[in-house]
Amino acid sequence: MTRVLVVGGTGLAGRAVTSEAIARGHDVVVASRRVPDDDSEQYVDGAVYETADIVSGNGLEAVLDGVDVLVDTTNGSGRTAAHVFAHGSQNLLHTAARFGVHQAVLLSIVNVDRSTYAYYRAKAAQERVYRESPLNTRILRTTQFHDFVSAIFARGTAAVVPAPTKTSFQPIAVSDVARLLVDAAEGQGEADSTLTVGGPKVETARALAEQWKAATGARGAIVPVRLGGALGSFLRAGENLIPGNALPGIDYGTWLSSNAA
Numbered sequence: 001m002t003r004v005l006v007v008g009g010t011g012l013a014g015r016a017v018t019s020e021a022i023a024r025g026h027d028v029v030v031a032s033r034r035v036p037d038d039d040s041e042q043y044v045d046g047a048v049y050e051t052a053d054i055v056s057g058n059g060l061e062a063v064l065d066g067v068d069v070l071v072d073t074t075n076g077s078g079r080t081a082a083h084v085f086a087h088g089s090q091n092l093l094h095t096a097a098r099f100g101v102h103q104a105v106l107l108s109i110v111n112v113d114r115s116t117y118a119y120y121r122a123k124a125a126q127e128r129v130y131r132e133s134p135l136n137t138r139i140l141r142t143t144q145f146h147d148f149v150s151a152i153f154a155r156g157t158a159a160v161v162p163a164p165t166k167t168s169f170q171p172i173a174v175s176d177v178a179r180l181l182v183d184a185a186e187g188q189g190e191a192d193s194t195l196t197v198g199g200p201k202v203e204t205a206r207a208l209a210e211q212w213k214a215a216t217g218a219r220g221a222i223v224p225v226r227l228g229g230a231l232g233s234f235l236r237a238g239e240n241l242i243p244g245n246a247l248p249g250i251d252y253g254t255w256l257s258s259n260a261a
C-alpha cells in the first residue's frame with residue numbers, strides 16, 4: 001500500500017483519482033482548502049480529508065508528512081489560476097521535497113503551452129515548475145473532459161444550445177483520466193516524462209451538441225457561436241486535439257447515457 005496525497009482531491013478530477021486510488025488499495029489523503037461534509041458528493045468513503053492551501057502554504061507540512069506520492073488536481077479561475085498553478089505548485093513541491101516525497105504527478109491539458117489564453121499560460125507555468133522540480137515528476141496532459149463540453153451546451157438558454165463554430169473536441173471521461181493518473185502515481189511510465197492522451201473520438205461541436213440535446217431532452221436550437229479570444233483561436237486551430245493518441249475509453253455518447261442528468 002502506498003500513501004497517496006491527492007491535492008485538490010475534492011474537485012471533479014480529484015474525486016475520481018481518490019476513488020480510483022482507494023479501489024486499488026492505497027492509503028489516500030485528500031488536501032483542499034475546505035473539507036467536505038461526509039454526506040456531500042465531494043466525499044469519497046475511505047479517504048482522509050485534511051485542510052491545506054497550496055498558495056498560502058497553510059497546512060501543507062502536516063499533509064505531506066509520510067506521503068509516498070502526490071497527485072496534483074488543483075484548479076483556479078481568473079486571477080487565482082496564476083496563484084494556484086505557478087506559486088501554489090512551487091510551495092507544494094518545495095515542501096514535498098523537504099518532507100522526503102519523491103514522486104509527483106500533475107494533471108495538465110493537451111498543447112497548453114501553445115496558447116496565450118491566460119489560464120493556459122498559468123498551466124504551462126505550472127508544468128515548468130514540475131519539470132524543474134527535484135522530485136520525480138510525471139505530467140499527464142489530456143483533452144477536455146466530457147463535463148467541460150456539456151458545460152458549454154448547458155450555458156445556453158431554453159431556446160438556444162451554443163455550439164462553437166469550426167471547433168471539434170476529443171473529450172475524455174474523468175474516470176479514464178483518473179486511471180492514468182493513478183497508474184502514474186504507481187510509477188508507470190518514465191520518471192520526468194509527459195504522457196499526452198485524448199478521448200476516443202474527435203467530433204464536431206455540433207455533433208456533440210446533438211448528442212447532448214438527445215440525452216438531456218433540451219429543446220433549444222443548436223446555434224453556432226464564435227468563441228472569442230485566445231481560447232477560441234486555440235480551439236478553431238484544433239490545438240485541443242490529439243487524434244494519434246486517442247485512448248479507447250468511454251466516448252461522449254456513452255458517458256452521456258449515465259451522466260446526462
Ligand SMILES: NC(=O)c1ccc[n+]([C@@H]2O[C@H](COP(=O)([O-])OP(=O)(O)OC[C@H]3O[C@@H](n4cnc5c(N)ncnc54)[C@H](OP(=O)(O)O)[C@@H]3O)[C@@H](O)[C@H]2O)c1
Nearest residue numbers: 008010011012013032033034053054074075108144145148
Ligand atoms: N476541465 C477539463 O476539461 C480539463 C482537461 C484537462 C485537464 N484539466 C485540469 O484538471 C485540473 C482539475 O480540474 P477540475 O475541473 O477537476 O478542478 P475543480 O473541480 O475546480 O477542483 C479543483 C480542486 O482544487 C482545490 N483547490 C483550489 N485551490 C486550492 C488551493 N489554493 N489549495 C489547495 N487546494 C485548492 C479545490 O478545493 P478548494 O476550493 O476547497 O480548495 C478542488 O479540490 C485543472 O488543473 C485543469 O486544468 C481540466
